[in-house]
Amino acid sequence: MLVPIFTLKLNHKINTRMLTIGCYDGQHPCLTAATTAGKVFIHNAHNRGIASGRMSVSGENSDISLLNIQQAVSAVSAGKLDPTSNCDSLLVGTQTNLLAYDVINNSDLFYKDTPDGVNAVVVGSLGTVEMPLAVVGGNCAIQGFDLEGNDAFWTVTGDNVCSLALCDFTNDGKMELIVGSEDYDIRVFQDDEIIAEMTETEAITLLCPMMHSRFGYALANGTVGVYDRTARYWRIKSKNQAVAIHAFDLDSDGVPELITGWSNGKIDARSDRTGEVIFKDNFSVSLAGIVEGDYRMDGKTELICCAVDGEVRGYLPASREMKGNLMDTNTEQDAVRELSQRKQNLLLELKNYEENARLTKFFYKGRAAAQSNRPSGLGGLDTGQMGIIPANTQLQTSLTVDPGDEKHPPHVELFVATTNETILRTALIFAEGIFEGESHVVHPNVNNLSSELKVPISPPKDVPVDLHIKAFVGMKGSTQFHVFEITRQLPRFSMYIPCTKLPQEPQGTVTFTVQERVQRVVLWINQNFLLTDEWPAAAPLHFQVVSLRGTGALVIHMESNGQVTIKTDDMDLAGEVIQSLAVFLGIEDLQVTSDFPGYMEELKNILIKVDEFSSVRQKLTAEMADHSNLIRSMVVRAEDARILADWKNMRKYYMELFDLNRDLVNGYKIRCNNHTELLSCLKLVNQAIQRAGRLRVGRPKTVVVNACREAFKTHNIDALFKIMKVGAS
């Protein structure tokens, strides 16, 4: 049994996920967390007695110092930004800024505007960049700042970044950046190139590096799991949300466990291999964060868990004598319970067999009497009860595209059927990211049971999905059923149906050349699209499909000389096609020429809007500052009048103050709206850059993203469009 070695009450609320620990003076670790009212507090347990003068007599809370950020804090992190010193720097992110702060000297290292917001911050060395970076994830953009505040790293990602982690994904000794975003994707960046993408089922709220290429993750729907590179080791799902995950070797076996803090106040430690719980504890309220550090300054690293009410518990790793047995339970009792459970199961099984044997005996007696000629040799009365079905029963599945009609929207249809007269009682389909809650149960009414089932599926994204189907097969009226398990893969582009005549010729085009035969591309088409017949491999290839999602047509045309033209109005789709094709054909670098007139027009409008919002914002800011100056002086005057007992004037001032205040609040609302609009526009711009990047592969992709950024920064809109079209300015 593992018990906390220390507990503390900090008496400050801690915002969830905004907890870190840093040695700001190079020696003493300090818990640092964001608290209410735009403040960050630093708890320094070892400060007492060091400070002389007035510091030490400032009450019982003298070990907590507060930092004013003056804005709602959105991320807090600490780490070594300066490779030459051993002191940590504190990084505080808000929706508009990032502050790097030297706590011990009370001075800024840098203060940067981050118009894309700061949703997550990590500090560390990244890839081939020499200096340690503070990597900031915002709305669709990722930025890395070095010690001087230069942005040494910049890239875009598909959606708002929720979580970041640095992990040696490729086992090459250099850190890769793992990014979890709101579009359910985990992306791995090696420098500024994506080397892996994993699709999850919800927004990825937390990521933490574990050992080597292993990392833990948590989703917004309460899932927690561990990946090793792109392969998922395990995952578990809870109805509570994970608010903190951390890798820590709690049982001293040399391998870190995944420590999870839940929103209901539970913490548990799970083995990284199996997900088996090896330790758990309870807080009274939700966890806020988990960190590790030598908080008692005795040379041992503790696991430190903090709850939102400011309760802190520290755990030392268990000694070797405990042999990983950290739970508060008796092993013998456990064993007895487990054995009795098994006994129960075996008894049940035995009963089933006995029943079977009895019936068979009964049947042989019956056959002797009635010479019945039932095919599988079973009595009609008994088959129902027993659930015996023909031995050659098979489950067949097929996937077809249904263009839909007035009643049904277009969808992919999964058809499940048995090969004989047996019926399907229930079908359980498990697939990630298609159904809400990941699984779907079809349970037809008793009266219209049949041997086939149709399940409409509409995958929201173009990703290949494994459908795990479990079907209950039996006879009509049986109470016991056989379970058939089958796995079927849904191809990536399943929501597209071939057509000969296009409703409307797509405007957008992407052109590029590949050194491949047409047959290979046809092979890719056959694998990735849901086609009733295989597409003929003839040059020139002309392949036309229409999206069932209503986003228009997609035309893939390939000449025998390897020139490929993709026509679609959906830039995302074009990107998906190119990425998938490049992976299939093993293309490392691909430069394309693209033209999306409609989209570009839209982007132009957005950019104009961004300019407008920025200028309005500046005006509003000045107005607000002016007003607040006025308010301040008014307050002083009013107070002055109060001290002088000049009630008439005091009343006058306070009346004016009230009016001004109302104006200010109104102004604030306008500013808020303006800011949200601006933010959404900036997000769209970032997404546009990302889309332009996804049309390319490898080196050209990185080049295009960086060039776009440069063009956007210098307000060179024409250059931006040109880069998006041809890949360079």
Next chain:
Amino acid sequence: MMGTMRQDFGAAAMALVPRGMDPLYTALSLFRRRKFEDCVTVCTMLLEKNPYDQAAWTLKMRALTEQLYVDEVDVDEEGIAEMLMDDNAIAEVARPGTSLKKPGTSSGGPSPGVRPTSQSGRPLSGFVRPGTQGGRPGTMEQAIRTPRTAHTARPVTSASGRFVRLGTASMLSTPDGPFINLARLNFHKYAARQSLAKPLFEYIFHHENDVRNALELAALATEEAQFKDWWWKVQLAKCYYRLGLFRDAERQLKSALVQQVMVDTYLYLCKVYVRMDQPLTAIEVFSQGLEHFPGEVSLLTGIARIYDGLNDSTNAVKFYKEVLHHDNTHVEAIACIATHHFYTDQPEIALRFFRRLLQMGVYNSELFCNIGLCCFYAQQYDMTLNCFERAIALASDENMADIWYNIGHVALGIGDIALAYQCFKLALASNNDHAESYNNLGVLEWKKGRVEQARAFFQTAQMLAPIMFEPHYNFAALSEKMGDLQSSYIAARKSVESFPEHMDSNSLLKQLKDHFAML
């Protein structure tokens, strides 16, 4: 009626233009000679003739601006409102020696027992600048009361009060409406013409004191210049600074420094950091500035001032000496070094510095008072009273009390208790809030055995200057003698609070604690 007035006006202007001289040339010459009023008159005449004369218009603007120009870098004081209501500083309780907010926390600073403190607990500086007098009051009431009682006028806010007073344009009466109607100006048009935009900006900023419009013009102009003109960036920063948007100001100044290194920009940037209570960052910025401008006096002074503010007098004096090395007529440096020497018990050296000040033409009562004190402590008694006589002769109402108080000290030093008593009374006559005099009077009364009187004096002093430790300690000692142990304990605690290392207070406190423990 109006017509004749105007004619008269024109005639007055014509009188300024010599025969055969081009009026615009005359106006320019008047401007050069800093005869701004006359320049404005001539320009007005020119504009009367041709309202679209851009040269005359610009010149008039500049002349009007020059009349009211104040150096933004030097003149700055935090207003009461900012002090109390703003949290620009990041750390609320910073490590000692890293914040200007709590100057008393620095270790290694001069002890208040040796170097007296100002009303707010900051050690007396050798040179009075905005911000050296006041500290940070704890409450609004204290903040409002202090400027009324003490002789420090702190503006209500830095954005309103002072600039109405200094930038007097808003007070000046303009005979026929304002020169430029800002509401009707099309800023876009002017922003495009750099030669017009710059004087116009200065006019709006200094003369009209309309920061919001100035900011708008600057923002447009910097955009027009494709964000490549450092001057506009500095002006933007000025506006932001006035509006209290320090982070924006910081960004603009840093960006301006990238394009063009200027002493002024460095000074501004440091001002911003001081406002954000990051003295160490400010010192670093000053040092960066010194790399580009080695030996630049204003930068060195800036560093010295910050060290002074941090109570790190050793470093402050080091930098003041450096200043003197480059500019041997720097009054502030000389005064600060002199004060430092005086309070480190070297009155002879201090005297030499003060004499240097006198040679340089500084001729005021404070200086004579200081010289008098130095003479006294250097045992040149013949000069002492002469100096004080001069000081009194030159004194204004504001510093009369201090001079009488110092004479009282001298009297105490020579053992003339009666004279001392009279001096302190005189000090109180000229300023009845002089806490130090109350305290000393209390001591004298106690010596005479008039205990109740003494108590009353100490209590007054305590109330007037809660930061001073002496009245607290004296009161504690007196109460202890009288047997009022409770009051004694409370006062001793306060004394230790404002001067933790004070031996007598500590021993008194310990004695009281032992006593209480025995009970």
